[in-house]
Amino acid sequence: MTSYTPTPRTTLHRRAHRGSYDRATVHAILDEALVAHVGFAVEGNQMVLPMTFVRIDERVYLHGAPSNHMLKALAGGAPLCLTVTLLDALVFSRAASHHSMNYRCVVALGQAREVRDLAEKKRVFDALVDRMAPGRSQQARPATEAEMVATRLVVLDLEEVSAKIRTGAPFDEEPDQSWPCWSGLIPLALEAKAPVPVEGLAPGHEPPGARK
Ligand SMILES: Cc1cc2nc3c(=O)[nH]c(=O)nc-3n(C[C@H](O)[C@H](O)[C@H](O)COP(=O)(O)OP(=O)(O)OC[C@H]3O[C@@H](n4cnc5c(N)ncnc54)[C@H](O)[C@@H]3O)c2cc1C
Secondary structure, eight states: OOBOOOOGGGOOOTTGGGEEOBHHHHHHHHHHOSOEEEEEEETTEEEEEEEOOEEETTEEEEEEOTTOHHHHHHHTTOEEEEEEEEEEEEEEOSSGGGOEEEEEEEEEEEEOEEEOOHHHHHHHHHHHHHHHSTTGGGTSOOOOHHHHHTSEEEEEEOOEEEEEEEOSOOOOOGGGGGOSSOOEEEEOOOOOOOOOOOTTOOTTOOOOOOOO
16 A cells, blocks of 8 residues: 555645645655654643654654653553654745745654564664664664663554645735735755764764765
């Protein structure tokens, strides 16, 4: 199956033509995003927290301290909503009301479960580090078994998932197209700047390659 099946919960209502359930599209957005916002509720309190994450095949992994309130709740089966957003441009229409943004986002719903298997944990922790720079997990001191046991890992299967994407030019109604102000796109991108080595770094160590 090349697409996720829309459910009543993942059916887009407004501007549904911007929606996509294509797996490759969803994977590409998840893989480019560095931060996910995870929404959940415990004892009637709703919360949304930013987290690092990694996707492997049809699974998204989150990790943190065992005392992490959210991970404890998710490991216990609390329903979650995970979103990522990539901003591509500010969209300046002539009409104030049509200002917008170009974006690519994903919403994934479901229930996570805890991963305790150490071989899977090692694979996921390596993948988390390699997201920052390919091959970095082979350079850094490997996580010890004690560190892995002391880190909670939860996984969400990608099943109830949607993407939404806005691309292209500003929209203006015909009467507004002669309104005397600038109109167009200001493209946005997350940019890696020059590496800053730690103080006292021994010579001969190259910085990790830039993330693609
Ligand atoms: C940077 C940015 C700024 C935005 N600003 C606004 C704004 O100011 N006002 C506004 O009304 N909308 C805004 N949106 C769009 C917003 O995210 C919703 O898509 C929109 O509110 C329509 O919701 P709905 O009622 O159709 O969907 P709902 O009925 O609330 O959602 C139904 C299902 O549709 C899917 N879905 C909805 N939105 C998204 C999404 N963005 N990405 C992936 N799947 C989605 C989910 O699976 C969700 O469970 C913005 C989006 C982005 C990325």
